[in-house]
Amino acid sequence: MRELKIFSGQANRPLAKAICNFLHLPLGEVTLGKFPDGENFCKIEEDIRGRDIFLIQPTCPPVNDHIFELLIMIDSCKRASAARITTVIPYFGYARQDRKDEGRVPITAKLVANLITRAGADRVLTMDLHSPQIQGFFDVPVDNMYAAPVLNDFVAALDVAPEKRIVVSPDVGSIKRALGHAKRLGAKLAIVDKRRDNPTETRQEHLIGGPVAGMVAIMFDDMISTGGSIAGAAARLKEAGADAVYVAATHGVLCGKAIEKIGAAPISMLAVTDTIPISPDKMIPKIKVLSVAPLLAEAIKRIHHDQSISILFDKTEQ
Numbered sequence: 001m002r003e004l005k006i007f008s009g010q011a012n013r014p015l016a017k018a019i020c021n022f023l024h025l026p027l028g029e030v031t032l033g034k035f036p037d038g039e040n041f042c043k044i045e046e047d048i049r050g051r052d053i054f055l056i057q058p059t060c061p062p063v064n065d066h067i068f069e070l071l072i073m074i075d076s077c078k079r080a081s082a083a084r085i086t087t088v089i090p091y092f093g094y095a096r097q098d099r100k101d102e103g104r105v106p107i108t109a110k111l112v113a114n115l116i117t118r119a120g121a122d123r124v125l126t127m128d129l130h131s132p133q134i135q136g137f138f139d140v141p142v143d144n145m146y147a148a149p150v151l152n153d154f155v156a157a158l159d160v161a162p163e164k165r166i167v168v169s170p171d172v173g174s175i176k177r178a179l180g181h182a183k184r185l186g187a188k189l190a191i192v193d194k195r196r197d198n199p200t201e202t203r204q205e206h207l208i209g210g211p212v213a214g215m216v217a218i219m220f221d222d223m224i225s226t227g228g229s230i231a232g233a234a235a236r237l238k239e240a241g242a243d244a245v246y247v248a249a250t251h252g253v254l255c256g257k258a259i260e261k262i263g264a265a266p267i268s269m270l271a272v273t274d275t276i277p278i279s280p281d282k283m284i285p286k287i288k289v290l291s292v293a294p295l296l297a298e299a300i301k302r303i304h305h306d307q308s309i310s311i312l313f314d315k316t317e318q
């Protein structure tokens with residue numbers, strides 16, 4: 001068996017270290033930095049010839065820097081004769097531009113997938129892609145993991161009687177995900193009819209299903225970006241008589257005024273995973289971070305040993 005080595009870009013070294021701890025492996029030595037003109041620099045500081053390489057880098061903000069750093073890490077590994085390069089991208093940025101919904105716009109999810117593949121990645125390991133069909137944008141195998149078991153464990157541990165839980169989809173596009181969680185948690189389902197006026201503003205037109213009055217609403221989402229969607233939906237749920245609102249999401253992008261919006265919203269607690277690092281200034285008391293490091297470590301081990309990944313999840317989590 002070829003030796004497994006893990007390296008991290010600068011996007012989320014705490015997650016990379018946590019993954020290495022679970023695997024009882026040292027994090028590989030790499031020097032990353034910038035030239036005075038802003039160009040990225042990378043040097044892998046150990047012999048990787050013929051090794052099975054995993055590069056950990058979520059493409060979170062600053063998105064372009066992190067993508068480019070990943071690309072030059074792939075190039076460094078390829079030119080150093082790595083046997084196989086798996087890019088571990090726990091959060092895949094640019095994913096929301098995944099189709100032409102108006103004229104003269106790009107499909108950036110496809111463009112970034114092309115860049116990663118053409119740079120030399122042999123495989124991709126990722127988590128909760130914004131839309132599952134993005135897997136098809138890569139011409140190499142993609143393992144799309146689910147944070148659902150971690151998010152469901154968080155909800156199950158809340159001091160809320162199961163019959164008081166109602167799972168709420170924050171928009172029509174997330175119904176399938178919400179249904180999976182509702183089945184798993186034995187809860188009813190409601191849907192918020194969200195309309196997006198522009199990238200930062202949303203309106204919550206209707207609340208479908210329920211009733212939510214007297215219930216504890218639990219919203220699941222793939223990402224919290226500006227926080228507008230969940231803040232608006234939480235306000236709508238409280239208007240409809242929900243006793244409390246909890247939110248569980250995989251990727252805490254938390255950009256712009258997200259923290260202010262979440263702080264002011266009628267949300268009792270927001271749980272996000274550590275696919276993206278949350279800086280200390282964003283760690284308000286109602287935010288809780290759950291680790292997906294054990295899941296990703298297990299997936300890396302299984303990819304290295306050519307074992308099944310889908311066996312880690314049941315159908316309601318996919």
Ligand code: R5P
Pocket residue numbers: 170171173174199200202221222223224225226227228229230
């Ligand atoms: C939408 O399709 C996504 O699943 C998220 O609901 C959305 O991207 C969150 O964005 P924001 O936090 O800016 O409302």
